[in-house]
Amino acid sequence: MTLAPFTLRGHNPDVLTCIANLSNDEVFTPPEFANQMLDTLAAAWADANDGADIWANPDVTFLDPFTKSGVFLREIVRRLTDGLILAIPDLAERVDHILTRQVFGIGITQLTALLARRSVYCSKFANGPHSIATSFTTEHGNIWFERTEHTWGGGKREFRVDPLTSEEITVYTNRKCLYCGAGEDDYARGGDLETHAYAFIHTDDIKARIAELFGDTMQFDVIIGNPPYQLSDGGYGTSAAPIYQMFVEKALGLDPRFAVFVTPSRWFAGGKGLDEYRKKMLSDHRMHDIVDYPKLYEAFPGVKIRGGVSYFLWDREHDGPCTIQTMWDGQPVGERATRYLDAYDVLVRRNEAVPILDKVRALAEPTLDSRVSSRKPFGLPTNFHGKPSPTALKAPVELFGSRRVSWVDRADIPLNDSWVDEWKVLMTAVQGTSAAIETKFLSRPILAGPGTACSETYLVAGRFGIEEEARRYAGYLRTRFVRFLVSLRKSTQHATKDVYSFVPDVPLDQDWTDALLYERYGLTGDEIAFIESQVAAHDDTLFDEDGADDSDE
CATH class of the missing domain: 3.90.220 (Adenine-n6-DNA-methyltransferase TaqI; Chain A, domain 2)
Known part of the structure; x- marks a missing residue:
C-alpha cells in the first residue's frame, strides 16, 4: 500500500477546497478551518492528559454526526496515520485500525455520505476493491446513512370530498415535523428527493439511536463537525428557523470527553428560537474555548452568514470560565481573555467591550x-x-x-x-x-x-x-x-x-x-x-x- 491517500494535502489544490457548497444551510468546511479546530482539540487534550498527544493514542474514538465532505474525518485519519506510527508500525494495519476502530460518521444526505466515504476510504464503498480499509464487510463502513422520514404532527384537520369517489376524507394541513419543525408542505417529498430529515436529531433517545446505527453501544471520546444550520419554516419569503442547536444538544447528550462544533455566531445574542439554547450554553461552565470569526465570508468564503461564524470546544471535565479569541483576516485580533459567559444574558463577543459595558x-x-x-x-x-x-x-x-x-x-x-x-x-x-x-x-x-x-x-x-x-x-x-x-x-x-x-x-x-x-x-x-x-x-x-x-x- 502506498502513502498517496495521506499526502493529498500536498497537492495543489486540495479537492475539498474546490467543491461548491450545497447551500447556505449545509456548508462544507474548508480543510484549513477544520485543521484549526483540530489544533484546538489537540491542545485541550494535551492540557487534560499531562501533555499526551491525542494523535498517538490508538484508543481514542471520533464521531462526525453530520458529515458532508468528510473533511474532519479525513484530517483526523491523516493525523492519526502519522501519530500512530510507533504504536502500529505497519502502514496497512495502522490505516485499517484507524478506519475501523477510531473514526465514525453520519452522512446528512445520500450524496454527502458517498462524498465522505470517498474522502476517507478513497472509495464510495468502504468494502470496495479501491478502499484503503481492508476489514469492512459493509458498503457504508463506519460512515452511516439511511433515508429518514419526518414525523408530522399538529396542523389543522379538514374534511374534504374525494373528487374520484365522492367520499368524505380527512386531510391535515400546516403540519410540522415533531423533531425538527420542518413544514410538511416544504419537506414531504417523493422517494427521489432528499427529505432533509436528519437521523441524528429525529430521535427521543440519542444513545439508543447511535447504538442502532453502529450496531453497538458507543462512547465517543470526541464529537466534532459542522451541523446543518437551518430549515425553511414556512414563513414569509425565505423565512427559516435555525436547527444547528438541535444537533449540538443531541451531541452533548452523548456525553463525549470533548466536543468541537462550528456554527453561526448569532446564537451569542439573537436568532429565532435560540433563547433557551443561548441560556443553556452561556450557563454551561464546561465551555472551554470559543474562537470567533465576525467578518462576513472569512471562515467560509462565498457563504453569506450574517453575524459570522465561530467554533467552540466543550470539555466534559472543565468547570470554569471560557477562553474567547476573535479572529480577523486569519489572525488573532484584540485581547484573548478567559471569562464566564453568563455575566450577561447575551455573549459579549469582543473581550475589549466587557470593561466598557461593566x-x-x-x-x-x-x-x-x-x-x-x-x-x-x-x-x-x-x-x-x-x-x-x-x-x-x-x-x-x-x-x-x-x-x-x-x-x-x-x-x-x-x-x-x-x-x-x-x-x-x-x-x-x-x-x-x-x-x-x-x-x-x-x-x-x-x-x-x-x-x-x-x-x-x-x-x-x-x-x-x-x-x-x-x-x-x-x-x-x-x-x-x-x-x-x-x-x-x-x-x-x-x-x-x-x-x-x-x-x-x-x-x-x-x-x-x-x-x-x-x-x-x-x-x-x-x-x-x-x-x-x-x-x-x-x-x-x-x-x-x-x-x-x-x-x-
Whole structure:
C-alpha cells in the first residue's frame, strides 16, 4: 500500500477546497478551518492528559454526526496515520485500525455520505476493491446513512370530498415535523428527493439511536463537525428557523470527553428560537474555548452568514470560565481573555467591550428597551402604503413607510392611535448591508412630529410631549457610544427593541455628545479608541426628517 491517500494535502489544490457548497444551510468546511479546530482539540487534550498527544493514542474514538465532505474525518485519519506510527508500525494495519476502530460518521444526505466515504476510504464503498480499509464487510463502513422520514404532527384537520369517489376524507394541513419543525408542505417529498430529515436529531433517545446505527453501544471520546444550520419554516419569503442547536444538544447528550462544533455566531445574542439554547450554553461552565470569526465570508468564503461564524470546544471535565479569541483576516485580533459567559444574558463577543459595558452598567440606570416599541408599532405591515396625498381624507395622518411617505386616515390606524399626537423618534427595524462587517448598527433617527405614524418598517424608539426632548433623544441615538452598546446585542440586520437593552436611558436635560458620554462613564483613552474603531460616525445631519435610509456602505 502506498502513502498517496495521506499526502493529498500536498497537492495543489486540495479537492475539498474546490467543491461548491450545497447551500447556505449545509456548508462544507474548508480543510484549513477544520485543521484549526483540530489544533484546538489537540491542545485541550494535551492540557487534560499531562501533555499526551491525542494523535498517538490508538484508543481514542471520533464521531462526525453530520458529515458532508468528510473533511474532519479525513484530517483526523491523516493525523492519526502519522501519530500512530510507533504504536502500529505497519502502514496497512495502522490505516485499517484507524478506519475501523477510531473514526465514525453520519452522512446528512445520500450524496454527502458517498462524498465522505470517498474522502476517507478513497472509495464510495468502504468494502470496495479501491478502499484503503481492508476489514469492512459493509458498503457504508463506519460512515452511516439511511433515508429518514419526518414525523408530522399538529396542523389543522379538514374534511374534504374525494373528487374520484365522492367520499368524505380527512386531510391535515400546516403540519410540522415533531423533531425538527420542518413544514410538511416544504419537506414531504417523493422517494427521489432528499427529505432533509436528519437521523441524528429525529430521535427521543440519542444513545439508543447511535447504538442502532453502529450496531453497538458507543462512547465517543470526541464529537466534532459542522451541523446543518437551518430549515425553511414556512414563513414569509425565505423565512427559516435555525436547527444547528438541535444537533449540538443531541451531541452533548452523548456525553463525549470533548466536543468541537462550528456554527453561526448569532446564537451569542439573537436568532429565532435560540433563547433557551443561548441560556443553556452561556450557563454551561464546561465551555472551554470559543474562537470567533465576525467578518462576513472569512471562515467560509462565498457563504453569506450574517453575524459570522465561530467554533467552540466543550470539555466534559472543565468547570470554569471560557477562553474567547476573535479572529480577523486569519489572525488573532484584540485581547484573548478567559471569562464566564453568563455575566450577561447575551455573549459579549469582543473581550475589549466587557470593561466598557461593566462601567456603563455600574450606574444601574434604566435602559432604552423600555422606551422602544415592539415591531409593527401602529399595526401596519411593511407593505402597507397610504394615499399619495391627504386630499379627501377625513383625518389625514402622515405615514412613514418603506422608502416613501404617504397618507392614511386616522380611523384606519389599528394600534396606538394616541401616539399620533406625540413627538416621535423613529428608527428602522432593519439595519445592515452586504458589507463584510457592519459599522453603523443603527440608521439615522427620524424626527416625526404630531400627526404622524409609521409602518412596520420602523420602530418608535421614543415618544415625547415636546420637540426639544425628541431632538435631544435623536441626537443621543446617533452617537457612537449608543450604537456601540447596540452592537453588543445586534447579531443580524434586525434592530429590534432588545438590541437597546444595554443602552442607558440618560436624562434629556442636555444635548449629549460622545465626549460627554465618555466622560460620564469614565472611559479610558484605549476604551474610547476601541469604540471608535468599531463604530463609524454618521454624517453631519443630526437626524432624518424625510425617512431616508442611512445604511453602511
